[in-house]
Amino acid sequence: MNLDAFAGCLSSASCLITQTSAGLIIGMLLFLVACGVTLIFGVLGVINFAHGAFYMLGAYLALTAYQLTDSYLAAVLCAAAGVGLFGVAFDRLFMSRVYNSNVLMQLLVCYAFVLILDDAVKMIWGAEFQSMGMPAAFALRPLHVLGGLVPPFYVFLVAVTIAIAIALGGLIERTLFGKIVRAAAVNRQMVSALGINTSLLYASVFGLGALLAGAAGALAAPVRSATPGMGVSILIESFIVTVIGGMGSIAGAFTAAVLLGLVRSFGSIGFPLFTDGLMFGLMVIVLLIRPQGLFARRSA
Amino acid sequence: MAHSGFGRPGRRSVLRAGLATGATLALPFVARGASKQPIRIGQPSILSGRIAQLGISSRNAAQMVVDAFNAAGGLDGRTIELISRDSKGKPDEAARVVRELINNDGCQIILDSEASSGAFAVQEVVRETGTLCIHADSETTSLTADPKIRAANAFRCARQVLHDSIVGGSYAAGIAKAQGLKRWMTCSPDYVYGRDSSSEFLDYLKLFEPSVEAVGATWPKLFAPDYTENVTRILETKPQALYSALYSGDLVSFIDQGNLYGLFDQVKFFAINMADYTTLHAVKKLPAGIYSCNRYLSTFPATKANAEWSAAYDKRYSVLPLNWAWQNALAMQFLVEAIRKTGSDDGKVLAGALRGMTVESPFGAKGTVTMRAEDQTIVDYAIGWGVTIPQAPFVEGMEPADWTVITARETEWKKQKGWA
Incomplete structure (x- = not known):
């Protein structure tokens, strides 16, 4: 514990800028993965334990697309679309068969796919880590803001993620599709009774969640080496985000992800040996005060 | 129950004797077969x-x-x-x-x-x-x-680790003295190897150059996906030199993320595990001037x-x-x-x-x-330290270690620990 350094950081503009931007970038990537988890749970009532594997798949698809096209934009789009389509197929072929089963059965199917995808990645891309490297457009010196350092690539990542969050919020809150999704989250039988193709709806939601995880993997690829099994650690943190934000709440996932990112970045200054502990501590406090999470409604 | 007596062996006795004889005769072949087992x-x-x-x-x-x-x-x-x-x-x-x-x-x-x-x-x-x-x-x-x-x-x-630390501490002390590097920090994986490596390196660095001061440490988890919090903590601590025992994909991610902040323009970086070919090839923008021990180089020895x-x-x-x-x-x-x-x-x-x-x-x-x-x-295995360059052979100016110094320091260290 280094409270002097922590206090010093809070009173220094440069430290505040550097640590806040660091917290935002940690939080934004977490949000992209966590909002997929929360979206799928909110509508389908399924906890997708394979979501980390989708993130991994996104990173690898981006790596290949980048090697083939030398375009980072194409890499991100290919990875997001590819993982989105994979998510649709995964839902239709496997998950749809266990929607009405107990959680253990769903967990088993997801875990099987975590192992299968890890091995598939080993066979296709190899067991060793791979690095995309920074695209030339972002290989720039960091920006100096009030004495703090902010990498241009991270500004791009934060901007893209906020744009995705706004678009997602608009999609859910202001479109017909969003209304149907929200209705299905409340009463899926009624939605079905109104003649809406719920199978298609579920596949779309699952695909959208997978697409977001794939996009997160692709966006992270230039700075995080890709390796089989890389989805596990981010999945755990995503669950923490989902629990803190409230299961099924996109706004909750965003707030919790940013909160967690800031806890990690500022925690590393004041409590460098306890940053993981702070994260779990925050989750415990939220669970004690609001067991349903920050933004979810308490179930009846 | 009939008893065959000593004079005439019964059927069972003959069978037993036959089996025993067969087994005895077969034993060398079995044993020979076993001896050919890999x-x-x-x-x-x-x-x-x-x-x-x-x-x-x-x-x-x-x-x-x-x-x-x-x-x-x-x-x-x-x-x-x-x-x-x-x-x-x-x-x-x-x-x-x-x-x-x-x-x-x-x-x-x-x-x-x-x-x-x-x-x-x-x-x-x-x-x-x-x-x-x-x-x-x-x-x-x-x-x-x-x-x-x-x-x-x-x-x-x-x-x-101890051998590498003695050599690394001595090498880094020479550079610290020449370049006036007083404030040192470490960033190593949070498990026994990373902790030992950092602490023993600092011990020998201070032994060979007592003016050096350890101003902080950051311990990312092994296989951590994100090093942003570690990089920004290093930037906030403002050391003049940084020692790291990160390796493999972890070291590559750390360098990629450190490059975003221009970290290696601001600190002298001593990465003991840098000079291994996969790592050297994987870092797309290898900063010149990273000091590293030879992990394996075909040019050293x-x-x-x-x-x-x-x-x-x-x-x-x-x-x-x-x-x-x-x-x-x-x-x-x-x-x-x-x-x-x-x-x-x-x-x-x-x-x-x-x-x-x-x-x-x-x-x-x-x-x-x-x-x-x-x-x-x-x-008596080859140990040396040198400086990275962005292209093959990737490390130049290798300074080989002297094993008489290593063993003398090692003996002293073991005595202090009560292990000699």
Whole structure:
């Protein structure tokens, strides 16, 4: 514990800028993965334990697309679309068969796919880590803001993620599709009774969640080496985000992800040996005060 | 019940006698068949995940030695079979895999190619089973230096953190003195190897250059995906120099993320594990001027034997060898020499032969490496430090270490610890 350094950081503009931007970038990537988890749970009532594997798949698809096209934009789009389509197929072929089963059965199917995808990645891309490297457009010196350092690539990542969050919020809150999704989250039988193709709806939601995880993997690829099994650690943190934000709440996932990112970045200054502990501590406090999470409604 | 008496043997007696005779006559053939059984060597290692290159290069290098031994006729026709298993870098899985190799696969010898986290678990299993074991990838000093952890049937054929720290501390002290680097920080993986490496490096750095001050440390988790919090903490602490024992994919991610903040323009970076080919190739924007120990370089030691070994490995696997490769090749060479010398696959006999054994090796500082008897660990292997450049040979200005200095400091250190 280094409270002097922590206090010093809070009173220094440069430290505040550097640590806040660091917290935002940690939080934004977490949000992209966590909002997929929360979206799928909110509508389908399924906890997708394979979501980390989708993130991994996104990173690898981006790596290949980048090697083939030398375009980072194409890499991100290919990875997001590819993982989105994979998510649709995964839902239709496997998950749809266990929607009405107990959680253990769903967990088993997801875990099987975590192992299968890890091995598939080993066979296709190899067991060793791979690095995309920074695209030339972002290989720039960091920006100096009030004495703090902010990498241009991270500004791009934060901007893209906020744009995705706004678009997602608009999609859910202001479109017909969003209304149907929200209705299905409340009463899926009624939605079905109104003649809406719920199978298609579920596949779309699952695909959208997978697409977001794939996009997160692709966006992270230039700075995080890709390796089989890389989805596990981010999945755990995503669950923490989902629990803190409230299961099924996109706004909750965003707030919790940013909160967690800031806890990690500022925690590393004041409590460098306890940053993981702070994260779990925050989750415990939220669970004690609001067991349903920050933004979810308490179930009846 | 009828009794046959002594005079005339009964049917059952004849059958028993016949079976016994048959068994006796067949025994030499059975025994001869058994003696042609391969000598099984089990190799637990990390074959998947971010440091899969540890296991893959370990397995590749050991297999080359095994193939050469088998091609030369083995031990009176008995070949060596190397059985490699993936522990996925989990200590509990490493322990389970070793038990499986010994109990189910019938391995008489364990070539432990685990990182330190797994090696300590393997050590406890082989201590219990009494199986001969050579640790070929764990560099943590205490594994063989601490008498409480050391086991009579376990050896280490790998570089050692203490040796690297003495050399690294001395080398870094020279640079610190010349460039006025007083404020130092460390960023190493949060497990026994990373902690030991950082603390021992700083100890020797301060010993050789007392004006140096350690101003902070940051401990990312092993296989951490994100180092942003560590990078920004280093930037906030404002050290003049940074030491890191990160390695493999972790080191690549750290450098990629550090580059975003221009970290390496602001601090002198001493990355002990930088000079390994996979890492050097994986970093797309390798900053010039990183100080590194030789993990494995085909140009250090600059001998024909070393270059030829590297070329042979490259030819067979289409990839350049790594630090773990030379350690496992050497470990297997020690085993093969012991098997040839004793004509046995018995663990106790081989252990006796291994203690104090010296072999000719491309990886020796002066062409040989010795398995020191007192603590069953190797000495006289090539160690040096140099500076990275963005293109091949990637490291230049290698300064070789003096083993008389290393052993003198090591003895002093062990006395302080009460381990000498």
